[in-house]
Amino acid sequence: MREEKQLRISHVGLRGVVGAGMTAAHVLDFASAFGTFLGSGPVVVARDPRASGRMILEGVLAGLAACGHDVVSLGIVSTPVLQHAIRRLDAAGGISIGASHNRAEWNALKFFGPRGVYLSTAEAGELLDVYHLRKFDFVEWSRLGTVREETGAIDPYLDELAGAFDLKALRRFKVVVDCCNGTSSLILRRLNERFGWNILLINERIEGVEFAHEPATNARTVSLQLAPLIRPLGADAGFLFDVDSDRVAIATDEGRALSEEMVLPMLADYLLPHGPGKLVITNLSTTALVDEVAEKNRGRVIRVPVGRQAAMDALQSYRPEQIAIAGEGSGAVMMPQFRFVYDGIASMLAILSMMLERGRKLSEIVAAYPAYSILKAELPLAAQRIPELMASLAERNASGRVNLLDGVRVDYPGKWFHVRVSQTEPIVRVIAEQRGEPPQDLFDGVMEHVRSYL
Amino acid sequence: MAREHLLKIGVSGIRGVVGGFLTPQLACAFAQAFGTYVRGGRVVVGRDTRSSGPMLQHAVTCGLLAAGCEVVDVGVLPTPTIQIFVNSTRARGGIALTASHNPPEYNALKLFNDRGLFFNHYERNELLDLYHESEFTEATNDEIRRVLSEYETPPRLHFERVLKHVDVEAIRRKRIRVGLDGVNGGGSVMSVRFLSEVLGCELHAISVDPTKPFPRVAEPRPDTLGELAALVARQGCAIGFGQDPDGDRLAVADETGRVLDNDDVLALVVDAALERVPGDVVVNLTTSSVIDDVAAKHGRRVYRTPVGEANVVETMQAVHAAIGGEGSNGGIIFPAVHLCRDSYTGMAFLLDRMAQTGLTVSQLAAGLPRYYRKLGKVAFEHGRLGIMMQALEDSFPDAPRDRSDGLKIHLPEGWIHVRASNTEPILRLAAEAKTESALEGLYGQVSSLLER
Numbered sequence: 066m067r068e069e070k071q072l073r074i075s076h077v078g079l080r081g082v083v084g085a086g087m088t089a090a091h092v093l094d095f096a097s098a099f100g101t102f103l104g105s106g107p108v109v110v111a112r113d114p115r116a117s118g119r120m121i122l123e124g125v126l127a128g129l130a131a132c133g134h135d136v137v138s139l140g141i142v143s144t145p146v147l148q149h150a151i152r153r154l155d156a157a158g159g160i161s162i163g164a165s166h167n168r169a170e171w172n173a174l175k176f177f178g179p180r181g182v183y184l185s186t187a188e189a190g191e192l193l194d195v196y197h198l199r200k201f202d203f204v205e206w207s208r209l210g211t212v213r214e215e216t217g218a219i220d221p222y223l224d225e226l227a228g229a230f231d232l233k234a235l236r237r238f239k240v241v242v243d244c245c246n247g248t249s250s251l252i253l254r255r256l257n258e259r260f261g262w263n264i265l266l267i268n269e270r271i272e273g274v275e276f277a278h279e280p281a282t283n284a285r286t287v288s289l290q291l292a293p294l295i296r297p298l299g300a301d302a303g304f305l306f307d308v309d310s311d312r313v314a315i316a317t318d319e320g321r322a323l324s325e326e327m328v329l330p331m332l333a334d335y336l337l338p339h340g341p342g343k344l345v346i347t348n349l350s351t352t353a354l355v356d357e358v359a360e361k362n363r364g365r366v367i368r369v370p371v372g373r374q375a376a377m378d379a380l381q382s383y384r385p386e387q388i389a390i391a392g393e394g395s396g397a398v399m400m401p402q403f404r405f406v407y408d409g410i411a412s413m414l415a416i417l418s419m420m421l422e423r424g425r426k427l428s429e430i431v432a433a434y435p436a437y438s439i440l441k442a443e444l445p446l447a448a449q450r451i452p453e454l455m456a457s458l459a460e461r462n463a464s465g466r467v468n469l470l471d472g473v474r475v476d477y478p479g480k481w482f483h484v485r486v487s488q489t490e491p492i493v494r495v496i497a498e499q500r501g502e503p504p505q506d507l508f509d510g511v512m513e514h515v516r517s518y519l
Numbered sequence: 520m521a522r523e524h525l526l527k528i529g530v531s532g533i534r535g536v537v538g539g540f541l542t543p544q545l546a547c548a549f550a551q552a553f554g555t556y557v558r559g560g561r562v563v564v565g566r567d568t569r570s571s572g573p574m575l576q577h578a579v580t581c582g583l584l585a586a587g588c589e590v591v592d593v594g595v596l597p598t599p600t601i602q603i604f605v606n607s608t609r610a611r612g613g614i615a616l617t618a619s620h621n622p623p624e625y626n627a628l629k630l631f632n633d634r635g636l637f638f639n640h641y642e643r644n645e646l647l648d649l650y651h652e653s654e655f656t657e658a659t660n661d662e663i664r665r666v667l668s669e670y671e672t673p674p675r676l677h678f679e680r681v682l683k684h685v686d687v688e689a690i691r692r693k694r695i696r697v698g699l700d701g702v703n704g705g706g707s708v709m710s711v712r713f714l715s716e717v718l719g720c721e722l723h724a725i726s727v728d729p730t731k732p733f734p735r736v737a738e739p740r741p742d743t744l745g746e747l748a749a750l751v752a753r754q755g756c757a758i759g760f761g762q763d764p765d766g767d768r769l770a771v772a773d774e775t776g777r778v779l780d781n782d783d784v785l786a787l788v789v790d791a792a793l794e795r796v797p798g799d800v801v802v803n804l805t806t807s808s809v810i811d812d813v814a815a816k817h818g819r820r821v822y823r824t825p826v827g828e829a830n831v832v833e834t835m836q837a838v839h840a841a842i843g844g845e846g847s848n849g850g851i852i853f854p855a856v857h858l859c860r861d862s863y864t865g866m867a868f869l870l871d872r873m874a875q876t877g878l879t880v881s882q883l884a885a886g887l888p889r890y891y892r893k894l895g896k897v898a899f900e901h902g903r904l905g906i907m908m909q910a911l912e913d914s915f916p917d918a919p920r921d922r923s924d925g926l927k928i929h930l931p932e933g934w935i936h937v938r939a940s941n942t943e944p945i946l947r948l949a950a951e952a953k954t955e956s957a958l959e960g961l962y963g964q965v966s967s968l969l970e971r
Contacts, residue, residue: 084659089551089585093544093578116663120584123666127543127578170660206537206571206624274661 074196075488076189076374080164080173083117087172092121095174096128097203098196099160102188103134103178106157111139111147111218113163113248113308116273117172121162125174126212129160133204135211139218141271143248143310145408148181149222150215152404155179166281166307166395169274181404183377219255227260229402230414231421236262238301238417241316243291245280246272247308252410265298267291280307282314282396282409287322295320302417302427306409312396313409315416317428326352326439327431328412329392332400334434335419337362342389342401346379348372349474350483350496351394354437364389370471372488373407380405438503443492444515451486451493454518458484461514480504482511529647529941534618534627537571541626543578549628550579550614552650554586556642557633559656559664560611565593565601565673567617567705567765568729571626575616579628580666583614587658590666593673595729597706597766598629599861603680604673606635606857617705617765620738620848636858637829674709678717680856681863684795685871691719693874698759698772700747701727702737706766706862713863714760718870723754739763739770739849741778752776758869758880762862768849769862771869773880782807782846784865786887789842791868792853793817798841801834803827804927805936805949806846812888825924826938832858847894847949890933891958895948896940897969904939907946907969911937914968932957935965 071086073079079095081087100108108129112118122138129136134157139150144161151159158178164171176184176192184192195201226232242264244250250269256262267290268277278289282305291303295316303316315323333345333355343364347355348371359366369375376391385401392398397407400415420427446454458473465475472485472493480499487494495515497508526535526545533549535541554562562583566572572595583590591610593601598615605613611633618625630638630646638646649655658664697720701707707727715722725746726734736743739761751759751772759772772778786809789800793814800814801822814821822838824830828850835843835854843852850860853868872883899907908926921927925938925946933952940947948966952958 082659084585084657084662088657089547089581090544092581093547097543115660117658117660119666120581120658120663123577123581123584124543124547127547127574127581130574130577131543172660201542203538203542206569206626209537209571209574212573212577 074193076186076193077372077488078174078176080171082170083120083172089120089124092124092174093128094199095196096125096160097132097201098192099158099176100129100132100134101202102192102195103157105133107135107137107154109137109139109147109151109154109156109159111142111144111150111159111161113165114141114246114271114273115164115169115172115308118162118273121172121174125160125162130210130212131203132201133208133210135213138212138214140214140216141248141251142218143252143410144175145311145403145406145410146218146222146248146252148177148404148406149225150218151177151179151181153221161309163309165309166312168279169276181406183373185381186374186378189374219252220259223252223255223259226411226414229411230418232256232260232262234421235414235417236260238420239263239299240417241265241267241291241294241298241300241303243267243287243303243305244269245278245306245308246270246276247280247306247310249306249310249410252310265300267294276308282307282312283325284314284322287314287316292316292320292322301420304409304413310409311407313398313412314396315427317431318426319428321428323431324439325396326354326394326437327434328396329390329394329398330354330358330434331419331430332392332398332412332415333364333390334358334362335415336400337364337389340389341386344383344388346376346388346391348375348393349468349471350485350494352437352439353481353498353500354434357435368468368470371485375471435500437498437500439496439498440503440505440508442495442512443487444495444519445491446493446515446518448491450518454493454515455484458511458514477507480507482507484511484515528650532628532630534621534625536624537575537626538624541575543574546575546578546628547582548653549650550582551586551655552646553612553614553630554583554588555656556646556649557588557611559587560589561591561609562588563591563593563601563605563608563610563613565596565613565615567598567615568595568703568707569616569618569623569626569764570732572616575626579614579616584663584666585658586656587662587664589664592666592668594668594670595705595708596673597709597862599767599857599859599863600673600677600709602631602635602859603677603857604635604669605631605633607676615765619765620763620768622737623733637832639829639833674712677863678713681861681867682717684853684855684864685867686874687718689874690870694719694721695758695870695873696721696754696756697723697870698747698751698754698756699724699727700735700739700744700750700759700761701725702733702735702739702762702764703728703731704733704737704762704764704766705729706762710760710762710766710863714866718867720870723750723756725750733764737764739768741770741780744770744772744778748772748776748778757873760862760866763849766862767860769851769865770849771880773884775881777881779880779884780892781849782809782892783884783887784849785844785846785851786810786813787872787883788844788851788865788868789813790816791872792842793819796841796855799838801831801838801840801843803831803845804921804924806844807890807892807951808934809887809890810846823921828852828860890951890953891955892949892951893958893962895962895966897946897948897966899939899944899946901944904946908937910968911965930961933961935961937965937969
């Protein structure tokens with residue numbers, strides 16, 4: 066059993082197990098650093114339902130107010146709703162408190178700049194410098210920021226979605242959703258109320274301590290409770306969201322749990338013909354099906370290192386209209402019409418729109434794609450042996466197309482593998498994929514080589 | 520040049536100028552130390568109306584939750600109301616965010632135990648050690664508890680306790696015309712309710728908007744209550760009350776608009792209390808001898824303590840006193856309500872006295888023995904304090920003295936008390952005598968000795 070790291074402070078923000086790693090002191094310092102780093106102007110704050118979120122929220126409010134920022138506190142809402150509110154309120158930035166797909170004992174701070182975009186790597190580096198210096202721009206007593214609570218942030222967000230999707234036409238579908246006790250429940254309840262939808266919600270109770278199951282978006286979690294419900298209920302589709310609703314996983318009308326890798330290729334296939342964007346931005350570990358789909362639609366795939374930060378930096382290298390879609394194999398997908406925000410709810414609406422437009426069942430749409438088989442594993446490895454491992458892997462696979470942007474990725478005809486180091490845990494991730502049957506020989510060979518460095 | 524104490528972390532808690540000194544980090548860490556010290560459980564948090572209050576309350580709430588405490592937010596309230604609420608609920612402690620009578624740029628954390636009392640000397644030292652050790656309880660997600668709000672109950676509980684000790688109907692029948700200066704403080708809303716609705720007074724109030732800044736020097740003294748005096752005179756009020764921002768201190772104006780000496784206010788309240796409750800009296804060393812005369816009239820004893828509410832309260836507990844307080848700063852402590860300074864007890868007792876006797880405030884004050892008092896201060900350089908105090912001791916070789924807090928020297932014509940301030944490098948002088956000329960002689964002798 067490997068020991069998980071309990072605190073991680075990086076360009077992605079602050080993340081840890083509350084109490085064991087992440088403390089009130091970290092929160093105060095990070096919020097004060099962000100308040101110092103940001104220019105003047107209001108800051109929007111939201112949290113997911115974790116019990117520790119209330120403690121963290123109080124620290125965030127204190128740090129921001131001490132730096133003279135007025136704060137709009139949205140309460141418990143999803144990260145995409147927060148990002149929408151930052152833009153709507155023309156705020157200087159925002160902080161999302163929540164650990165997304167991690168277990169309940171984790172929590173994290175994520176930072177957004179104006180218009181709700183994640184900080185670039187350069188900005189995040191500056192924030193980290195302020196945090197480490199601990200020289201904060203506290204204002205004098207008469208200029209402290211004030212906190213205003215705003216409870217209705219979901220409605221304007223839904224209004225924007227209503228402008229992009231035909232919510233009236235889409236409500237014909239019978240949909241079941243596993244909310245993982247998270248924020249999607251609040252949004253979808255409101256969608257039902259305001260737009261006459263009839264989505265059936267499970268695990269819809271907002272829960273701070275114990276989620277019904279691990280809130281990760283993948284085929285395994287979908288098959289726990291959601292997939293078995295689909296056929297008995299005669300539903301057209303099932304969706305599962307992580308706690309902060311930025312990721313989605315899917316069950317078909319036949320009750321089959323789809324691989325999380327399928328969300329991006331399906332949405333690329335739907336959005337590329339709508340144009341004008343022709344670029345699909347994804348990471349080196351995402352399925353090759355996305356290349357096949359892009360080729361069919363005359364699009365181009367840009368592969369970047371794994372992690373949100375690399376994707377954000379890549380997005381800034383292109384004009385928005387050049388991009389069709391960006392995302393990863395985890396079910397996190399962003400579309401240009403939604404401010405380039407990872408948004409699980411918008412992804413769900415796009416999948417339903419695809420079903421409507423094609424007049425096909427979800428299982429029929431899925432069946433039209435060639436099968437890809439993916440094998441994944443993770444191994445603990447001493448940090449000092451990693452460069453040696455990577456160099457030897459690249460050398461042994463010189464006959465393939467070698468990419469060293471993020472660990473080692475090697476492409477062979479019809480199959481590929483990727484070995485990289487996790488950004489959040491002290492492990493090496495191995496992933497191999499092949500069109501058709503599982504790439505067992507390739508995978509075993511790589512695993513054997515990696516193990517020889519343990 | 521005397522160093523200003525912009526931040527003080529000590530046995531009485533943490534106090535400082537908000538901005539670069541009293542930071543949210545410090546407030547959060549101190550609250551987490553407090554939460555660790557009281558071992559989780561329910562902690563009540565309230566504040567006065569300073570602009571830094573909400574920011575610091577977020578920081579304190581963060582620290583308490585991180586220590587595994589359940590937080591009860593009582594919002595803006597007077598400090599005594601918060602203490603009484605802590606005492607009447609099953610809370611493990613309380614924190615009031617208030618710098619009491621200090622200027623608006625200051626704030627502080629006042630800490631209370633499970634009985635709603637200031638921590639005693641030993642508890643304060645333990646907490647301070649814990650803070651410095653920084654080994655706090657760090658609650659995990661399943662140990663982090665809720666934040667509850669309770670805005671209605673605390674004032675009601677406070678009123679109930681006070682009203683048990685006065686004849687409410689008699690006061691209401693008189694429909695006394697009362698002036699109030701609430702300094703836009705934590706008692707603003709509550710005092711209006713107390714005086715006009717509960718006690719049926721005809722109220723003329725100024726500075727009772729808790730959203731506005733303090734309109735005057737926050738400490739209620741004769742020289743800071745000019746507006747109250749004018750209000751009382753203009754409206755023909757029978758009495759005027761001046762509060763501090765956290766509603767623990769009280770100053771009083773008579774029907775002519777003259778603001779009474781705070782020692783006389785205490786004396787009137789002690790007199791009223793001893794009429795109703797038997798017991799001894801505890802005051803600090805600087806409080807006027809008028810208290811001794813009043814206590815003697817009732818056949819009661821007066822105990823003297825070092826300056827500071829906590830010191831007075833500790834002795835009051837030990838001797839089961841009926842009433843106590845600190846004269847010069849307008850603090851009235853009546854344990855039958857609660858062992859804390861409470862302006863509401865003072866207001867109720869004085870109105871009750873007026874209703875019972877039919878006398879005016881100036882007539883009541885005129886009934887007190889007359890003493891002449893003078894307060895002042897002398898700056899000193901670090902390292903010189905011992906020499907100065909020794910010189911003072913040597914110049915009155917045969918007089919009885921009390922060294923429990925600085926030096927108090929008793930002379931046939933009166934007394935002089937000299938003590939170093941806890942917060943600034945100054946000596947505070949207080950002198951009292953039976954005649955004005957004796958006072959001037961005594962004060963002049965001591966101050967010239969110290970300034971030499």
